[in-house]
Amino acid sequence: MFRLHHIQGHIQTIYLAEHPQGLVLLDGCCRADVATVCRFIREELKLSLGELKLVVVTHMHPDHAGGAHALKRKTGARIVAADVAGDWYRGLDGIAMHLTDMALAAWVAKRMAKPMRWLWYSRRLRADVLLGDDTRLPGFPEWRVFHCPGHTDRDLALLHEDSSCMYVADLLVRVKGRYIPPFPLFYPNRYKSSLMKLRVLAPKQVLLAHGGVVTLEEIELERVLEEAPTVPMTHWRSVKAKLKQIIG
Numbered sequence: 001m002f003r004l005h006h007i008q009g010h011i012q013t014i015y016l017a018e019h020p021q022g023l024v025l026l027d028g029c030c031r032a033d034v035a036t037v038c039r040f041i042r043e044e045l046k047l048s049l050g051e052l053k054l055v056v057v058t059h060m061h062p063d064h065a066g067g068a069h070a071l072k073r074k075t076g077a078r079i080v081a082a083d084v085a086g087d088w089y090r091g092l093d094g095i096a097m098h099l100t101d102m103a104l105a106a107w108v109a110k111r112m113a114k115p116m117r118w119l120w121y122s123r124r125l126r127a128d129v130l131l132g133d134d135t136r137l138p139g140f141p142e143w144r145v146f147h148c149p150g151h152t153d154r155d156l157a158l159l160h161e162d163s164s165c166m167y168v169a170d171l172l173v174r175v176k177g178r179y180i181p182p183f184p185l186f187y188p189n190r191y192k193s194s195l196m197k198l199r200v201l202a203p204k205q206v207l208l209a210h211g212g213v214v215t216l217e218e219i220e221l222e223r224v225l226e227e228a229p230t231v232p233m234t235h236w237r238s239v240k241a242k243l244k245q246i247i248g
Contacts, residue, residue: 002142002163004207007040009033010117011108012063012209015167017143017160018045022053024140025077026158026167027209028068030105032117037067038074049075053139057081057125058156058169060088062105063209066121080137082147082154083130089123098123100235131156148198150191151182157194159201165213166203171195172219174211179219185233195225 007014010033015026023045029037041047052075057065059082068079089098102119109117129138133147137158148157151170159166170182171194185191198206199221206214 002160004160004163004165005040005045006213007036009036009063010114010119011105011112013207013212015207016040017140019140019142021139023047023051024137024143025052025055025071026058026207027169028055028057028065028071028079030063030117031066031070031119031121034067034070034074037071052077054129054137055079056137056145056156056158057127058158058167059152059154060123060125061152061170062102062119062121064169065125066105066119069122069126078128078138079126080129080131080145081125081127082156083132084147084154087124088152088154094123097235146197146201148194150185150187150194152186153190155194157198159203164204165207166198166201166205167207168198169209171198172206172208172211172224174208174214179208179211179214179224181224181228181233183233184235185229188229188232192225192228195221195228199225 001020003018005016007016010030014029014033017024038049041049041052055068055071055077057068057079071077072079105119131145135145137143137145142160142162144159144161146157148155148171155169157166157168172179173182
């Protein structure tokens with residue numbers, strides 16, 4: 001038996017997979033979502049927190065990694081991430097980007113009329129399991145794990161083969177009813193390869209962190225591929241573009 005629960009998080013949809021052998025959280029969500037996830041497990045599912053076996057971190061942004069360490073402390077779950085060398089937020093640039101990403105998450109929450117919440121989390125992930133491309137979740141082999149970089153260098157997507165649903169995190173986001181690439185986008189060539197991987201796998205349902213459950217037809221994947229950026233869209237490039245506009 002497999003059930004996929006959709007939980008409204010602070011600024012994103014949280015997907016919790018329920019299996020006979022335990023629960024899998026398909027992403028590490030926000031630090032502000034930890035209590036929400038724990039409450040759902042105890043009160044809605046009537047299960048102990050120890051039933052959460054895995055917390056997947058698809059990438060290191062605040063709404064995908066922010067709650068992982070706290071959830072591990074509360075439940076004993078193992079943290080799963082991509083097998084990519086080094087920390088995403090490394091060095092002085094990484095510190096600045098980490099702070100900027102939390103500020104962006106707070107800005108999104110304000111735009112969504114959400115109350116101000118504590119979003120701080122470590123910029124270094126202490127993962128228990130590192131997975132390569134096209135591997136299986138440990139203990140949950142019905143889930144195939146794929147590397148789908150572009151947004152960052154370590155984005156993961158998860159395909160549940162029996163139901164043909166695929167969680168792609170921030171591979172695409174919905175803005176004003178259209179599905180577009182995420183911001184930032186550090187690796188445009190890798191991003192297009194990730195979109196083509198999605199096209200080849202052709203799941204019946206695509207689960208988005210920001211946009212809900214959709215089909216490939218709704219996404220208009222060929223349009224996204226055609227319109228996808230050819231140069232990186234990053235924090236610093238955006239700042240420089242704004243400064244150029246101001247200076248004239």
